[in-house]
Amino acid sequence: MLLGAAVIAVPLFKRFGLGSVLGYLAAGLLLGPSGIGLISDPESVLTTAELGVVMFLFIIGLEMEPSKLWALRKQIFGLGVVQVATCGALLTGVGVLLGFAPVVAFIFGMGFVLTSTAIVMQILGERGELTSDSGQKMVSILLLEDLAIVPLLAVVAILAPSGTEDSLFTRFAGFGIALGAILLLIFLGRRIMNPFFALLASTKLREVMTAAALLVVLGAALLFQASGLSMAMGAFLAGVLLSTSTFKHQLEADVEPFRGILLGLFFLAVGMSLNLSIVAENWAIIAMSVVAYMLVKALAIYVIARLLKSSHGEALERAVLMGQGGEFAFVLYTTAATAGLIDGPTNAIFTATVIVSMVLTPFFIIGLRYVMPKAAEQSMDGVETANGLSSKxxxxxxxxxxxxxxxxxxxxxxxxxxxxxxxxxxxxxxxxxxxxxxxxxxxxxxxxxxxxxxxxxxxxxxxxxxxxxxxxxxxxxxxxxxxxxxxxxxxxxxxxxxxxxxxxxxxxVFESALAFGGEAIQRLGATAEEAEEVIDGVRDRDRQRLELQMAGDLRAGGRDLLISNAVEQAREGGVAVSEEDVEEQVAKSTAPGHPA
The missing domain is CATH 3.40.50.720 (NAD(P)-binding Rossmann-like Domain)
Structure with missing residues (x-):
């Protein structure tokens, strides 16, 4: 039933320009208790479907080599922290204005801060913008938000009514277990996984490699879940640890089909989880909460983006894409309800608010197209896809x-x-x-x-x-x-x-520029042989500089060679320069961050 609904609804919604996410949500709403009721227990589907988010984070991790992750550290712990802290404070204030107690308002607001990783990643992936500058900023913020669920769960435990010494000891023990799980996964990723996959690759059995890829993803997720951490973060860390492996592309190809199906199943489950009877009973507070929270969060994201030098278009797109709540809010609200901080009806209202915001997001994205029109999707009419080619x-x-x-x-x-x-x-x-x-x-x-x-x-x-x-x-x-x-x-x-x-x-443009320069000096009187000799000299000096840069050494002998080459080249062109003049230019051109 789930697959059939997805196969019918998603292409139909895509055909009308409404996007695949909205198709899944609508199909889920139709099948769930608020629709025709073919599936009466959405929670059972949602538990399995969360593996789609887990596998998505694993694939993102495979693309995030440690060096790339380190390069994004300022965006993750700078931009990410600023956005989470600012939005959290503002949304907590909104909750208080709506009449909730400060602690309850804090939990409501911080849960809504955690954007839906699944929705944003799916949309960026469909657009091919995951590796763009704006996409990387959103991915960095999402990673920080996924990390934030860990301290937020700890805060919920601290705020829980029971505050005995035993519970305090239990919390410290839980922190130690979580840290141990992270260190264990890092050890396995760096020491065990590569030899493990090399051994399996020697069997030449594709299905064994697929099984091993799933084992790694689900094993890392289970390890983190058992340690009180996020399953998605466990899978992401496993992906990062395997990002430099020679098997990473094979792993990505093996996991991708499961990721796509399970992520679609996740959106179906979210649609099924929208209880229209609860929405009808509490429509006023839910409507006010959805409007207030989405508007305040979107405005905060836009202002932060503009203050940090993003363009109007990039800031507006980020505000619309990240203005909703996300799947990790369900985890936070359920934990708070279990701890006795919020009651059942309040949990239902909070959850419905987040789900409605997730359902509305695709509509806002469609509206954004009219404000900031994107290039039309490519038509496949008369186009043959590559399949079974075997040319030399x-x-x-x-x-x-x-x-x-x-x-x-x-x-x-x-x-x-x-x-x-x-x-x-x-x-x-x-x-x-x-x-x-x-x-x-x-x-x-x-x-x-x-x-x-x-x-x-x-x-x-x-x-x-x-x-x-x-x-x-x-x-x-x-x-x-x-x-x-x-x-x-x-x-x-x-x-x-x-x-x-x-x-x-x-x-x-290298060879064409050389030919262009050679023609210029011939028109200024050089013979063809002289021009060819000069061009060969330029080409040779360029090769030497490239080799020096490859070795990472433009100091000492490398710098001396660069200076002597520059002086020689200038004098060949009839320009009198001193080595001191060139030294000054070299110091500028080899400074960190200089394009030369």
Whole structure:
């Protein structure tokens, strides 16, 4: 029944531009007690469906290598803390104004602060914005909010009416158990998991690797749950620990289908959990709470974003996407009810308020499209997807660069498979006589379908740095025998690609700029031989600088070589400079954060 409802409702809602999340919620509402009543116990479904959120956090963790996580520390513990603290204080005040006792208002407000990770991640994932700057900021805030559930549960325990010495000891013991669980998972992730997966990979049995991937995700979640922590955070930490593993892409491919189904099941369960009879009985307080909490939270998020230099559009989008409550509020409210801080009816009102806010969010996002219209979704009419390709050469990305790079290969009659993720480009290429297949090269399943496993040479000609690096890393880990050539954006990106083990990289404007400069000096009187010699010298010095940067050493001998090269190049051009002048420029250009 659940699968049938999802298969019918989600495509229908997507067709009308209402989004997949709203489709799941509507289908769940229809099946639940407030609808036709085919499922009378939504809680039983919700308990299992929460594994969808767990697996989603595991996949996010796989993308968050420790170095990336460390780079986001200011956003997680800076922006995240500011937003949670500010929104928590404001929403607690709103609760007091609505007539709740201060402690109850605090629990209500802090629960509503915890945004729905599932909804925001799903929407960002559908848009392909998880790795964008604005997406990374939202992911960082969500991670901090997921972490915040741990101290909030501790605060609930402290505020609970029973305050004996035994309970105080129990709380400290619980803290120790939680810390032990974190250390145990870190030890297992760093020492045990990689050899474990290497052993299983040697069996060449795909289903065993899938079972092992699920074992790791569910095992980490169970360990954290048993320790009083968040299941989702356990899975996320497991993902982070495996993010540098050679098996990470395989793990992602194995878990992804389960993640998608279970996350859809989670939204169905949330829809079923909306009890319309409770909403009808308490409609006034719930309506006031939904309006007040969503409005105050959204305004606070917008103001914080603007104060921290985000654009109006980015701040507005973050406010709309993160203005609702989330699934971790259910955990906080249930714990507070068990501890005797709130009664059953109050818990039902709080839960209904959060669910209504989650249901309303997709509608607000639709409204946001009219305020800030996004690019229309790509039509797949007349577009063939990549499947079962097996050419000698695989070319990924058929933009300006890829079109030119393909011509020598086609002129030599090499068999070339071309994929691109822009449907309009695929159709235009067909009109020009090129056979281009639709496919996203950042997905492992698409690379397999496009023939990456049998291709002798793979050309990455995509125009986005992050996309190119991601594809290079996938190819390095999953298809190590293929020779990979990549288009680099700049020197820093070239170093990233070299670290990703590409066989050849070329900055997209480097050779054309050299040819342009060579033509310029010929028009100023240089012979063709002189121009070629100068260009060869520039190319050689650039190679030396790149090697020095790869070694991370622009000091001592590296700095001396850079200065002498610069002086020599200037004098060849007829410009008289001293080494002191160049020294000053080098000091500026090698300063931390400088693009040179």
């Amino acid at each position: 050469v695989l070319l990924i990305g058929f933009g300006r660069f890829g079109q030119i790079a393909s011509q020598p290969l086609l002129a030599m009659r090499h068999s070339v498979s071309i994929i691109d993720n822009d449907t309009e480009m695929v159709r235009v290429a067909a009109q020009l006589g090129f056979k281009v297949y639709y496919g996203d090269g950042t997905r492992l399943d698409i690379l397999r379908a496009a023939g990456a496993g049998t291709a002798e040479v793979i050309l990455i000609c995509t125009d986005k740095k992050e996309q190119t690096t991601r594809i290079a890393e996938l190819l390095r880990d999953e298809f190590p025998l293929a020779r990979v050539m990549a288009r680099a954006f700049d020197r820093g990106h070239a170093i990233e690609l070299i670290n990703a083990s590409v066989d050849y990289q070329l900055r997209e």
